[in-house]
Amino acid sequence: MTSTPVSAPAPAAASIGLLFDVDGPIASPVTRRIAIPSIIDDLVLLAGAGVPISFITGRSDAFIRDEVVTPLLAAGLGDVLADPQNRMFAVFEKGAAWTPVTSDGLGDVVVDDSVALPGVVVDEIRELVASDFSDTMFFDETKRAMISVEQRTDVAHADYVEAQKLFNEAAYAVVARHGLGVRFGDRETPDASGLVPFRLDPTIISTDIESVQLDKDRGAERALEYFAASGPLPRLWRSVGDSRSDYLMADHLHSAGYDVAHVDVRPSDGILERPYDIIVEGELIHDEAGAAFLEHWVTKLGLR
Template structure:
């Protein structure tokens, strides 16, 4: 594909759920790797819009893709892949050599003193069920240990959420958790707690999947023409924000919900589900559909 050709579709993916198994935290279905490489080689622009760190995406996503031939796919002019990490706090192109230089938006980062406080909190009281993610550059993530049952993590998570909410507020930061909020000295609430099924994130309120989608489209637009047709794929209600941005920007978009049991949102664009399949099995089915539709296999 040349830099002047227009791809038939563009893809924005959340990672945990549709690409990486929420159980193993890695790509557990081989066809996902093969199909992502085939689509990238065909000129389809692909972005990973994730709350994960760049280190996680490098190790668990890009490394296996490179081993499966991604380097050759991205060596062709016009083929594009992009990564947005920590919900928009960091980003970089993906090249034939792997991740490029990561740019970090320091304006949305939590103060080091708060990061250290939450790290100590985990070590002192919650290390039996969760761990502090040392790879994050701007946000805080505390995640379920893979050797701990999900029920045990969920039992401990509310207590951690309460303790970390109090710790952040004690340092004078404005922070929101659910319906509660504490304002800073300027009357602002610049941070929030965002619990997920496997973690709790403490992050700037400016970070979310629409910000990540905007960042990815800006990169793609600067390096070649954009398709009119897009699909976003995710397992959380916040992942709909990727499609929200595409829709508001005038693109023909549908969102693929790989965990619809959490509630399908009412949106002015189509919502796609993959029958009874969920998580990475649904992601694999979606990728397989487009590989077949485009005649790549």
């Protein structure tokens, strides 16, 4: 991992640190882009105030570069991150890849090849999508370690959901046939050693096929390691996400002894019981809730 050069002044501890899922609280789950301009402006303001910010996402580095970092740079993030007291980090594919965000954009991406699926399985899933499901979904060619098959934006969500059910069954059969050991919901097909190292993880807009070692707590651990190596850490943290798995970011922070609360921007899926506070933004959901959360902290810190 890249850390702040020895010659640079050590960053001062900020009053809060932030971990964000991307789809939902930052990017619209409909357009897959940052649709609310204040989100961009407020992220730049918070980063400029020394708040360590990390994106912990299942998305690829290419997606985060194009849809998140590029608009942030256009809004002045490059000047902000030229100051070593300001830190931003990104974890992709739920912990399979990561890099600092620098004044020039994404740094060199590190990939954990130990959690990648075999190429023969990747190729067969790609062919499955092309032959049977290309009318509702597409194969994400930008992933480095996991497989993601995502809803096409020109397809009605109800149509995608029906096709996704069929795809999940077909994809599970492919992985199991190759003897990898795979889990989907309550179903498991172990490998020859009795292990189940991979899983299917459906979301509202995609299905991921991934190592069971990957999840948002792993991503949070990566981010904290980077921030700890580059300067002091705040004791107060907020994690923000729209899926039940996003609570794992706060779980890791809590278990590491930090003062944390989790912001759930899609509470209708069910608010989980946790030993830390769960925050909802009234009736707002998705990126509208994310924008309200950011505005709260920009105001609280006197940045606007």
